[in-house]
Amino acid sequence: xxxxxxxxxxxxxxxxxxxxxxxxxxxxxxxxxxxxxxxxxxxxxxxxxxxxxxxxxxxxxxxxxxxxxxxxxxxxxxxxxxxxxxxxxxxxxxxxxxxxxxxxxxxxxxxxxxxxxxxxxxxxxxxxxxxxxxxxxxxxxxxxxxxxxxxxxxxxxxxxxxxxxxxxxxxxxxxxxxxxxxxxxxxxxxxxxxxxxxxxxxxxxxxxxxxxxxxxxxxxxxxxx
Amino acid sequence: xxxxxxxxxxxxxxxxxxxxxxxxxxxxxxxxxxxxxxxxxxxxxxxxxxxxxxxxxxxxxxxxxxxxxxxxxxxxxxxxxxxxxxxxxxxxxxxxxxxxxxxxxxxxxxxxxxxxxxxxxxxxxxxxxxxxxxxxxxxxxxxxxxxxxxxxxxxxxxxxxxxxxxxxxxxxxxxxxxxxxxxxxxxxxxxxxxxxxxxxxxxxxxxxxxxxxxxxxxxxxxxxx
DNA sequence: GTCTATAGGCTGATAGAC
DNA sequence: GTCTATCAGCCTATAGAC
Numbered sequence: 230x231x232x233x234x235x236x237x238x239x240x241x242x243x244x245x246x247x248x249x250x251x252x253x254x255x256x257x258x259x260x261x262x263x264x265x266x267x268x269x270x271x272x273x274x275x276x277x278x279x280x281x282x283x284x285x286x287x288x289x290x291x292x293x294x295x296x297x298x299x300x301x302x303x304x305x306x307x308x309x310x311x312x313x314x315x316x317x318x319x320x321x322x323x324x325x326x327x328x329x330x331x332x333x334x335x336x337x338x339x340x341x342x343x344x345x346x347x348x349x350x351x352x353x354x355x356x357x358x359x360x361x362x363x364x365x366x367x368x369x370x371x372x373x374x375x376x377x378x379x380x381x382x383x384x385x386x387x388x389x390x391x392x393x394x395x396x397x398x399x400x401x402x403x404x405x406x407x408x409x410x411x412x413x414x415x416x417x418x419x420x421x422x423x424x425x426x427x428x429x430x431x432x433x434x435x436x437x438x439x440x441x442x443x444x445x446x447x448x449x450x451x452x453x454x
Numbered sequence: 455x456x457x458x459x460x461x462x463x464x465x466x467x468x469x470x471x472x473x474x475x476x477x478x479x480x481x482x483x484x485x486x487x488x489x490x491x492x493x494x495x496x497x498x499x500x501x502x503x504x505x506x507x508x509x510x511x512x513x514x515x516x517x518x519x520x521x522x523x524x525x526x527x528x529x530x531x532x533x534x535x536x537x538x539x540x541x542x543x544x545x546x547x548x549x550x551x552x553x554x555x556x557x558x559x560x561x562x563x564x565x566x567x568x569x570x571x572x573x574x575x576x577x578x579x580x581x582x583x584x585x586x587x588x589x590x591x592x593x594x595x596x597x598x599x600x601x602x603x604x605x606x607x608x609x610x611x612x613x614x615x616x617x618x619x620x621x622x623x624x625x626x627x628x629x630x631x632x633x634x635x636x637x638x639x640x641x642x643x644x645x646x647x648x649x650x651x652x653x654x655x656x657x658x659x660x661x662x663x664x665x666x667x668x669x670x671x672x673x674x675x676x677x678x679x
Numbered sequence: 680g681t682c683t684a685t686a687g688g689c690t691g692a693t694a695g696a697c
Numbered sequence: 698g699t700c701t702a703t704c705a706g707c708c709t710a711t712a713g714a715c
Contacts, residue, residue, distance in 0.1 A: 400629030442667025
């Protein structure tokens with residue numbers, strides 16, 4: 230981030246501070262996803278980040294606030310992507326396929342630990358979630374609902390319930406990515422070894438399942454180019 | 455619980471001991487599902503069960519062994535139900551619909567906390583699971599795979615991958631039931647209030663989604679009565 | 680900004696009376 | 698079998714030197 234030599238103290242050290250913050254966010258994301266909020270001592274995060282324990286309190290104000298910072302930043306990024314898709318004017322079936330691919334891409338590349346963290350959080354009933362964070366899942370829900378509802382209105386989809394459809398779609402994707410580590414552990418240990426399914430294969434499976442499962446009964450053809 | 459007078463000590467008290475055990479299993483099931491293994495102090499389990507803290511060590515040998523006893527007993531019961539269904543000679547699409555209903559029934563009546571506990575466990579990669587327990591999910595997987603594979607072989611289903619189909623089916627159901635508490639909390643707090651979806655509605659939604667989503671392309675009719 | 684040292688709370692497990 | 702009392706360990710957070 231910085232191209233010239235800097236003093237070792239004073240405002241010039243901002244780069245190191247940012248690096249410390251980022252290291253804590255990264256290490257915390259991995260560890261919280263793996264073991265849950267209560268399962269991770271701050272010492273473990275500090276060690277993994279290569280910084281001192283006390284930096285968590287200095288930069289974030291405590292373990293809980295570090296946790297919230299991680300969840301919030303990731304949610305914001307994902308919401309932006311999903312809401313952009315929801316506004317696409319293309320046919321709903323196409324948009325839905327792209328949404329599934331986008332979730333897969335998010336869950337494997339950009340935010341590889343988000344599914345686990347979000348799922349854990351939601352399972353506790355949102356114990357650690359601020360009121361400010363609690364409506365973020367609702368925005369994702371809203372975006373998916375709008376896509377499905379438009380598909381139904383256009384006659385591309387059967388008259389399915391958008392909320393239930395959202396739950397089945399997002400649920401199976403989040404489940405897949407949150408449990409990937411377990412599958413690798415169990416399937417790889419079997420003799421003969423079973424290869425754990427690849428994310429790309431699952432994304433395609435879900436796209437096809439939804440395409441067939443939601444398609445309106447009588448009209449296979451698209452009504453718009 | 456007691457119909458005749460019994461001595462206050464000696465073998466005649468076995469019935470009370472069983473009641474203590476059961477109370478601990480029940481209380482532990484609810485609390486572990488809600489807050490996860492690390493999130494529950496043994497004192498909370500004892501209090502909810504109405505027995506003394508030390509009884510956990512006396513009857514189960516520690517917190518961890520109580521936890522394993524709960525997970526193992528529930529898994530065994532569910533595996534029996536699912537494997538019985540997998541051996542049904544009826545057409546695969548029918549059996550699959552019944553499997554979905556059975557999961558819904560299990561998750562709402564007989565083992566209302568199992569989805570949360572299993573999902574939490576699987577998300578940690580099986581940290582708390584004994585080697586003896588670790589193949590129980592594999593038996594459920596095997597049963598669902600056999601149903602799907604038979605549907606494909608009979609020409610009732612598209613040539614879908616049985617493993618991926620199992621993951622999408624079980625994943626979306628487990629997700630739904632594990633996150634029910636969160637939905638109630640978030641949806642019920644909104645104005646205007648949104649009614650959280652009922653389990654029965656979701657079961658029907660999943661049955662229809664899979665029926666349409668897996669059906670072989672050209673032949674809608676059943677090939678066996 | 681970063682570190683060390685430590686305070687103070689909570690946890691799981693047990694010893695021993697009954 | 699059940700209870701009370703207690704212990705040792707680990708946790709988060711902070712004070713204060715640099």
